[in-house]
Amino acid sequence: MDNKHSNPGSGLAAWGFLIVLVVLTFSTIYFFWARTWWFPESITELGRRVDAQFVRTLWVTGLVFFLSQLALAYTILRYTSAQPGRAVFSHGNTTMEIVWTALTAVMFVGLGIAAEAAWSDYHALGPAPAHSNPQIVEVTGKQFKWYFRYPGPDGVFGRTKLELVRDDLGNYQGVDFDDPAAKDDVLTAELAVVVNQPVQVTLRTLDVTHSFFVRELRFKQDTVPGLPITMNFTPEKTGVYEIACAELCGLGHHQMRADLKVLTPAEFEQWMREQAVYMAPLTGVEPPATETPESQPQP
């Protein structure tokens, strides 16, 4: 061997691996354990179940991570060429192969099966859940804004036409107000819902693929051109949350944000009355006289 410089410093290299891998494993465990960075608190039952499955996965992967990294560090330190004699002559061990193959198969696939219950509920795949009287809302993505529509007292959305889209008038979805069902539709630039009441959203997009993402709901669903998608969630805590676009949709993607307001029933009634002011130019119906709203952002 004419290359002798592979051995000096071998002790140093082995200790280097030990230090790096110990720092890596313990800092990782610390950050996950202390939850230095973590999901924002979930405001849905489903979200808590997603979190629980995340934590189960964290335990399994954490264990494998800890044991593998430290086993690697240990073997590197223990079996350097400074050891006397030759390496052990061995081509493996079939029993061990079978044991760890079976073990990981049970662990990983078992974890996968455990994850399906929450998924099934998220998409309401099981027997129809008793979503009594859901609040119905239509969500429309459009470069680079979110728009919302409520069907009004009749519970039916009016028809839409692309030619009727007029951003300057606030008719972002192109609602055809000649349609009787459209007369009471309410178009808004923020999503307000009632706490503890199921919400049924139909997700649409007028142009490219977006993704409707609310962290606290543990809800993320792409809006697919030509494919309206209907899903449910039930928020359990009042507050204002951020609706994000999670799918790259063009140069203004990072600005595509709206508010989700989870309100008490009384607050919601008030909010809905305020929307009438903005609907007046579109529907021609004068709003009932109320005090001027303060918090409504101009769309």
Next chain:
Amino acid sequence: MSTEGHHGAHAAPTGFIRKYIFSKDHKVIGIQYIALAITAVFVGMFLSLLMRLHLAWPTLELPFYGLMTPEQYLALMTMHGTIMVFFVLTTAPQSGFGNYFLPIQIGAADMAFPTLNMLSFWFTFVSFVVMLAAFFVSGGAPISGWTAYVPLSALGEVAGPGLGWGQSLWIVSLAIFSGASLMGALNFITTTLDLRTRGMSLMRMPLSCWAWFITAILALLGFAVLLAAGILLLLDRHAGTSFFIPGGLLVSDRVIDHKGGSPLLWQHLFWFFGHPEVYIAILPGMGIVSHVLSTFARKAIFGYRAMVYAMGAIALLGLGVWGHHMFQSGMSPYSAIAFSLLTMSIGVPSAIKTFNWIGTLWGARIRFSTAMLYALGFVSIFVTGGLSGLFLAQPSVDIPLHDTYFVVAHFHLIMGVAAIFGMFAGTYFWFPKMFGRYLNEGIGKVHFWLTFIGVYAIFMPMHYIGLSGHMRRLPDLSAYTSLADLQPVHLFMSVAAFITIGAQLLFLFNLVWSLLRGKKAVSLNPWEATTLEWTIPSPPPHDNFAGLEPVVHRGPYEFAVPGADNDYTPQHLPEVRAAPAHGDD
């Protein structure tokens, strides 16, 4: 022993152009691929440097560049991803090292189809030029990401800057690249099946050869689909077809005159290629690392057959899991369950590989060459990057994590960094064989430690900000109050990235300096390795084995054989304990 020339052998060319430019010699082509990948990796890294500068200091005005606009950021991001995935991770580990060492390791004089081999490199080269040209056309480079989701990528300039000519060039480039990869894949498969020397049964091949062989099969199946998808997308853009664009779209106040297409079709086609592509990038690394690990552990690979089967299983399962990229895409939630369980199953062969690598080290006598440091680092990174995949493989856990930095952390570690560690291991290991000189081990070790610590410092925090809900592909965080707290983490990651990128300049210096001034590799077999590439001169002659057909007598990793003179027993040595008159089987 047979003395007749190999199928595929050809006379050494004499002119400069035939020898070094339009060469049909697999070794020259391998080096051409590696040179292309090194060029591409520095371009890709420079783009990430600009992005990391912007993410650390969003209001920074760069000299000659000014303040970065959102579309510039998205163009950098798209091109960074595309260049790294295709022109680095697909070219160097497979076409680069594979081209150079597959024929030698199986005892062949060249690849099965030398002319096809030359064409596949030059197609790749043209493809790279076309890709870079996207920066310089009107509108600039595309902003639709390396996944080019439709309809954003299908509608043209109306959907945003860079989506006109830039996007078209991007698609044309990848179509050419796909053609090149198909030619390469055919060549690798045929070479492995047909050109193995006497005694080189499939189960005696080095694990690197197994990895290149399996990768070639994946490339053949994957790139065929990408090529088709690219052509359909081009037709949608320029011929008025509607494969991917549905009716009823209104973009920038214009009603789009398309109907009947499906955006999900693009995603299915893209990921049918895109997921196997992850394994195309990482499998050669696994093979090279297994090879290097066994050599410097001075110990046989633990469970050689299990390693081969595990790679086969990863490839086979890898063809059926593309839907895990689409859990939140609007695809049927029922199929998500099937994709999820198949994906979780890939964890099993991946774990087998990891345990077998650690098993190889158990009872070893480790020699800490730089190549070995990178192989050991690979194992650590592979574990870390692989385990985060188990979160993303579960559709319910994927809900909050999809399209966040958690995903960015996962695929950079497993697909990017691990694959690059495999390449570094291969470079430090094979450099003396390829050029007759060593890379400097001292610089190499500094390079390793800076890179190893650096990549963890860059990518571990991305998991945490992903958990916090930080979406990927955001040029600017100012719209989201919830993300403001995460800005210091970006600063930390950027500083780590600057140091790591700086360390790569050491590598570049080492490469150039060692080529000219490096210590000469006098011995044919400086690492005391067992496989055929160490039986021929450094650098090898044009026809590798000087017209002789080597004969192989044993498996590839016979180290520390009891009773043998040395602690390594090369594949070509005749059996000493069997009847000497019948050396071959």
